[in-house]
Amino acid sequence: MASDLKNLSVFSTDELPDISDRRFGILVSEWNTEVTEALFEGAYKTLLQHGAKPQNIIRGNVPGSYELSLGSLWFAQRDDIDAIIALGCVIQGETKHNDYINHAVAQGLTNVSLKTSKPVIFGVLTPNDQQQALDRAGGKHGNKGDEAAITAIKMLGLQQQVYSKF
Template identity: 85%
Template sequence: MASELKNLSVFSTDNLPDVSIHRFAIVVAEWNSDVTEALFNGAYQTLLHYGAKPDNIIRGNVPGSYELTLGAQWFAQRDDIDAVICLGCVIQGETKHNDYINHAVAQGLTNVSIKTGKPVIFGVLTPNDQQQALDRAGGKHGNKGDEAAMTAIKMLGLQKQVYSFQFK
């Protein structure tokens, strides 16, 4: 569903795991910082709201969205990190530069997640313009950072379910 039809900050909270025991890394792109700071604040506050401890959340900054992949890999390789949330914003420009960046980041984060077996969350906005970005970073369409944090929480819940399920 397109985010113009859905509020990114509204989601089901049924059967969430206890996140007080989990450690999260949030990797934030510095490019488009007015947007990415809002995304970070949304993700951070959502984690806290659902039980994460402030001492169990670490932030790492990278120059731009392209660098999210390597930042995510460094954090995901750590034994003391359970999930990595990656936040960025790549706004369409006059060239196809954004297409290459968005594809590389999406593929890269997927690869890191598969390689490490940990949730690595794609919280990257890919809007056509600045206003669309702001609308999705705490504006009229909610906050993609909230959604990214909730995705990390839900993936940790699924991981627990998968590894604790026993067939009878």
């Protein structure tokens, strides 16, 4: 569903798992800092709101969104990290660079998740312009960082359900 039809900060919180002992890696792209810092704030606050401890949230910075895949792999290889949230923003601009970057990041994060069997959440905005990015980083369409954090929590809950013994 397009975010202009849904607020990114409105989601169901029914049956969320206990995350008080779970550890999260949040990777933040330094490109488009105004946007990515707002995404980080949303993700961080949402994790805390739903039971994560501040000491269990580890932040890492990468130069741009392209580097989110390798940074996520490094975090995912740590035994003490349960889920990774990758936050970035690639604005369309005048060239097609966004097509290549967005595809590579989506593919890379998917590969990390499948390789490590850990949730790696795609929290990358792919807007046409700066205003659309701001609208989705705490503006009129909510915050993609909030959504990414809830997605990480829900995926940990599903993982627990799938691997728990009945």
